[in-house]
Amino acid sequence: MVEVHKIAVIGSGAMGRQIGMAAAVAGYDAVVQDISADAVEAAEQDMKAWAAGRVSKGRMSQEEVDAALGRLRFTTDQADAVGDADLVIEAATERLDIKRQVFTQIDELAPEHAILATNSSTYGSSSVADATRRPEKVCNMHFFNPALVMKAVEVVRHPETSDDTVDSVIAVIQKMGKHPVVLNAEIPGFIANRLMGAVRTEALNLVEQGIASIEDIDTVAKSALGHPMGPFELMDLVGLDVTYLIRKATFELTGDESEAPHPLITAKYEAGELGRKSGKGWYTYD
Ligand SMILES: NC(=O)c1ccc[n+]([C@@H]2O[C@H](COP(=O)([O-])OP(=O)(O)OC[C@H]3O[C@@H](n4cnc5c(N)ncnc54)[C@H](O)[C@@H]3O)[C@@H](O)[C@H]2O)c1
Known part of the structure; x- marks a missing residue:
């Protein structure tokens, strides 16, 4: 199994920012990357506001949110984001050409052992796995919106996804306090x-x-x-x-x-x- 300590999220939109924050709250070093500096800035402000809200509602202590925010970075630099990641979760715009380009790039930049997952709601990971040289380390990790609240995460394997990859992402999802469900085949709409x-x-x-x-x-x-x-x-x-x-x-x-x-x-x-x-x-x- 891949021991995951650092998680990189690609795309800082509605989903990516919250997946990054959920990872940081769970104790992972997390970094959220986007091509748009404005999107990165908006995501960082939004997650700081979310953290402040947790404190004011009495759901988390100031120390807990400070520690989580201390583990979370935002950047526009993809190489910096994925260079030492153990798990990369792609949550970029829902367009296959964009996703394939991202997977080609992160395959070049991420360590050899890293798992590359997509949060796509539509595309099974086989449609991006062949853009990499590590198809066995590629799967879907489908979070639900809002990702800081919703507990289920659908893990979808494609024919070449290894058991190690599935077991590793299940462990991450559980550490996030969420409920992994595994689909043994790609099917539109998942469950x-x-x-x-x-x-x-x-x-x-x-x-x-x-x-x-x-x-x-x-x-x-x-x-x-x-x-x-x-x-x-x-x-x-x-x-x-x-x-x-x-x-x-x-x-x-x-x-x-x-x-x-x-x-x-x-x-x-x-x-x-x-x-x-x-x-x-x-x-x-x-
Ligand atoms: N919104 C939902 O309810 C929901 C739920 C589950 C899964 N998803 C999936 O999550 C993914 C993201 O959805 P979203 O709603 O967060 O979209 P969004 O439009 O809010 O955010 C997408 C972000 O990706 C960025 N981006 C585009 N190309 C990029 C690249 N090459 N590198 C880095 N960043 C790039 C954009 O600048 C944008 O900030 C999609 O695949 C979608 O299917 C969405």
Whole structure:
């Protein structure tokens, strides 16, 4: 197994910054790298504000957050970030060309023993492993948003991923206080997004057929199934653009018509009704 002491995260966006902070809180030396200096600056400020919030809410002591922040660095220098990393987690923009370029570079720059993982929600790690000379050390580590809160992490192996790699990332996830789940084959949407996708498709079909209102379907999801939010509330929160683009990418990957965006989602996307971010989606927001 690879003994992980230092974790480098590539991409300081919504996911990367929180994965880096979660690693630092768990006691790892962590560094978050981004090509954009503005993104790095925003991420650092955001994580300092998160740490201050933990103290003011009484969830962590000042000493604990100071120690975590002391273990976390932000940089735009990729060589500096991955040069002595034991584990690199790529959380860059969801574009395969970008991810393949990142994997080629980090394979050059990271130590030979280092594991290279991708946080991609769409691409199985086989689509980046062949950009490296160490495919057996490549896998998906799929965190959920917000990564500092959500406990599950899906570990997806591709045909060449070694048992050592899987065991090593499981140990890291457990040390982060999270729950690793292992998928033995690459499958679009992994587990959580497939389950949510099935619920969402059924909810959309019920509305399309005029069987129930969005409000009533959300009520059933919450008060019969115990979901924290209804599928329509959740789509508005995530953004109907994100929902549309993920389905479109999955459809393009698989060619499976049943994976294509639902017509009601396409209509919302084309109307610019994207959910909370645009003030209107399934519901209207002030
Ligand atoms: N947002 C979510 O809910 C969520 C959940 C799970 C997984 N993911 C996955 O996490 C990854 C990142 O998503 P996000 O929401 O944080 O995106 P984001 O757009 O918030 O951040 C992406 C960051 O990557 C940076 N970047 C682009 N090219 C780079 C490069 N070559 N080197 C270094 N940095 C680079 C960008 O500057 C940007 O700051 C994606 O693969 C996505 O599928 C997202």
